[in-house]
Amino acid sequence: MDSKFISQANLLDLLNDLRGEYSVLVPVRKGESRFYEPLAAIQTQGEMEVEDPQTPVDNRFVIGEVRASEPLKAFFFQAKQRVAENYQDTTPTRDAKPLCIVGAKACDLKGFKVLDTVFVGTDYQDPFYKKAREKNLIISADCTSALDVCFCLALDLLPHPQDNFDLNLSDIGKDYVVQAGSDKGAGILEKYASYFQEAGKDQLKKRDQMRSGVEEQVRNNIQTSGVPGQDRLAGVVQSNYEDPLWKEEAETCVECGACNTICPTCHCFLLLDQLDNRDLVRYRLWDSCLIKDFAKVAGGANPRPQLWMRLRNRFEKKFDYFPKVNDLYACTGCGRCVLACPGKIDIRNVLKRNVENVRK
């Protein structure tokens, strides 16, 4: 498909237009991090102007840079979701407009791929996730920089989206190269054709330079951390199942579950029932496999009574279960868990140790 070009001013107009149909979420800079906020809120604060992306300012929304701090699952598989009320056979509806996520990065899109497999890709479907996903619009974006913890290339992902988006934006300074990745995205290019121009050779060249620059940064990261590529991960967790490395790595784990909640692919949840004014209300809450009682049964048996077994389980799920059952590793290389862990347990190092052990 041909590449288009959109100016910054036109992009803002486009996003504003899309607000008619979608609830538009954009990444907003807060200090060193980015968080998603509704576009409307930013507008009312008079902060919709996108300034020079090279000089980041707080509260300005950013298309490029790197992934947001929060995983995008938070908007589709919410941390706390009311999933049933009394005995009514209805799906509690979201009255809100479908979501338009702007500036999702390649690692975020891999997160969707994993969660899609879990929630809608198998024999049973989760009606809440399905509903949130089927009408959404994903306007992804190339990374224009990398964090030290970024290691997407190790998971065979490039820091610019390849698939699973509707439109993709490549920040080339003040303006953007645009690519459609789906019929829906192509429809938007058509519907709002006046905002777009054909992308010129120079613009594409700028984009490609930007892309290879970021790839280089991630490659350097990988070299520094020594994280192995996914082609070396097959079977390593099983080979190291009884290895002391799990006990050693778990020494600083405080069982907080931050790695689970921050992970774009972690999908485990628990069901919590409450009586709300005598009505039965059921919530679905994010759960964490690091927590002691995660797999415990009422009779008292616990398949993973030790913390190190639960840490191992996290790796087993992502790097053994998922590739065997769904043919993909449930890791995006986003590095969120590295930054979130108060015990400084580093997934890159754990994988490295696993691979090195096998080679010994």
Place this chain on the structure above:
Amino acid sequence: MYASNNPYRPIRTEILGTIEETPTIRTLKLRPDEQISFDTGQFIELTVPGAGEAPFTPSSEPSVKDVLEVSVMRVGKVTERIHALKAGDTVGLRGPFGSGYPLDEFVGKELLVVGGGCGFAPLRSLMYELFRRSREFKKLLFRGGCRTPKDFLYRKQIEGWGKRDDLDIQLTVDEANGDWQGNVGVVTTILDGLKMDIHTGMVVVCGPPIMMKFATMKLLDLGFKKSNLYLSMEKNMSCGFGKCGHCRIGTYYTCKDGPVFRYDKISDYPNIWD
């Protein structure tokens, strides 16, 4: 799974009656507002409003569609509340979930059913089906054990099976007391001298994890094939359809791919008995 827009929603269910079976186990007779049909060995999630859910395998006849029974041992938060319920109370029910006993695999074969303790609950439902179709099987054997005679779930009924001519049955208790006249010893002590073809015979095992473990080891020692053993695994099944992640065994979710597993499919995974 039942047709529903929302798999998290429980069906309103009336408790028609309760039966105190043993000091720790009681049976609930349940009538859901919507008819559900289950295969023997599948499980349901029972909701105590406000307290939460717990998984149980129905112990009643699958061919009875409007009423089902579950036998519940008092062991945790939800089951404590279940033991306080009475006829007329309302509970919630989801399911059935998972895959049950593969009855068609047993047709034309000799089949041994080994049970222990609260494992008699799912097995009673299985036995109803086996008796209903007993002419389809070459031979039926039942070996069951309990801790003591007073813990013997459905004792009268199961002892009554001794009068059937389509069943070879032996029972045991770990510790005898009261009027017990039968064998004393754990269930593995009544697995010797089985009058069946060990090499082609099929086996179903259901009971507490420790009993399942030792029964399985004994059966393998006797020469049964791993691929002829079917086990009902007990894990922390919550959502019931392979999403919540709590009940994983290796590459399976117990709720979706089990709870009945052919042993050779899970035997290589560590800690399956814990």
